[in-house]
Amino acid sequence: MSLPSIRILKDVLSAIPFECGMIKLVLEHLKLQADKMEELDRCCTLIFDEVSLSRGFYYESHRQKICGFGDLGTLGQNEKMLRTMLVFMVKGIKKSYKMPVSFFFTKDTIKTSALKDLIIDAIEQLQGIGLCIVATVCDQGATNRAAVTALTREHTDDKPSPYHFVVNGERVYIIFDVAHLLKNTRNALHCHIQLYYYTVIFNLRLMN
Template sequence: MKMQYYSASGYEKLRRMGLKLPAERMVRRWVAETEVNVGFCEHVFAALKQAMLDIPPEERCCALKWDEMSLMEREEYDVKTDVIEGFEDLGPLGRTERRANHAFVFCLNGLHAGNQWRTMLAYFLPCNNVSGSDIVRLVRQCIGKISEAGADLKMTVCDQGTSNGKAYSELGVSEDRPHFFHEGKKIIALFDFPHAVKNVLGLFRKWGKISAADKVVAYSDFTNTFRSDLGCATSNLLGHITEAHMWPNAFERMNVSRAFQVFSKRFASAMELARHSRAVRSETIPEIARFCRSMDKIIDACNSSSIFNENPAKRPLSEENPQVEQILVEFLSWAPDMKVCAKGRWKRPASFAGMVQTVRGILMLYRQLREQFPGFKLCTALCNQDSVEQLFSRFRGRGGSNPNPTCRMYLKNISERFQQFAFYNP
């Protein structure tokens, strides 16, 4: 079934080559046998409970993540269930007559670097966005079910959307207090770090000036260096940088990798070279070069995905890699004072506070895990939303490019996903 899910044409080609596989229609019948209703999927929690019995306690530590993707508004009749699909449905919170245009998903990820398991727990079909109070109610219900399944939930992760910010505020989470309590248990609450970096660059680009570590840096140094390197025949340090990095449109602003490439030590070296060669005359280049190198370090430290890496900053948080913890501590020494100059006034946007909250929460999480399980290795990439984004990209890629599926298409993909990947390793 996994082969047929990833490529129906490849599956059929293997059958024509003589490999004895069930017909595609039979596979679809097997998938249809599993009824996946909107809300919490009980058979997934049953599979999770069984899986938790076979792994040691340190590998049961996990993170709850949620996100939304847009859907096409369209009503379709399901003959099997005698239900018109396409209306808002929040599972235990009820169904309304409004058209659903989003899908809201809960996923669970293991935090141990040696066993990065993941599973999808629930989905809902809201109209526009789920409100902050509804998110709190759903999150608390989900945490209860996770605890009953035997998993050890340590943290939650979401993006910095308005509803998520309100939900965290209702839970008592703040920049200085990146956690909340559920039935006496402490849960670390984080925002998605890559999206926070993207938002910081967006505000920097919009307002032009940022104050960091008591130094004012200007975005014009980025653009002037880019123009200088573009017309220089002897330097190609910024050959990977395009106009989409400097002056992106609304769609290009959503690209996280471009933000990482701008806040990089390579760009810092290009700015220093341009100043040394007098191609760019700016007194703030030394400060912005230091700012870029600091951001490059924290980006690497918050995106480690494997136990072994040539870059010391991209190794997991562990007793073997004290330099990673030191990078997080150094970031927290100057980042809480970071501000942006908006319309002549220095302000501290929520994106800046969210990034500090996330780094502080990662550090708190690691120290808690290290105390509970000596020798624990935490890959910090498991503390972001990459797994949920990858899940959405697979949904959009079913049947070719389908960026906005209907509710019925989405339900079909969900059924196939639950049938084949109730509990799996990436």
């Protein structure tokens, strides 16, 4: 069986409109799936993370566009060369499914205010197609922590909590990535054990 050439694959991909921001085709697909799901199957988490990219510009001939600049979708573009990509993905809790729903390009780490707006916008659009966002999941990066902390203060209900915020009357709980929590715990223990060891050695030398 012969496989399609690289050129044919590129032509097929170029016909699919992917722009920075919420991916409309993905939202339409998820809406069709959500309409068939039971209530508990619609419960999911919103995962977001940044990945590093190679710096540089390239020209998309089919769109007559130069790519490589920062782009935050509805929040606007800039002329700075991109270095990271922020990706949002939904993951089912009871029913097993996961799907990237949006992406954005930034020069460095995204600003806290912009990240807050993107989180709220993503949750509102996903709620609009019938999904129930139960929690957000991210690592313990400084920007992520600042954004979710600000959300717990600005989007709250009659029972404020540092562990959840509210969007359209629905609570969204904050969960940090377990793998990163374990790694940070390991690093903290490793650092303090080394410090304790050096302190003991130093005191023994003073005593001698």
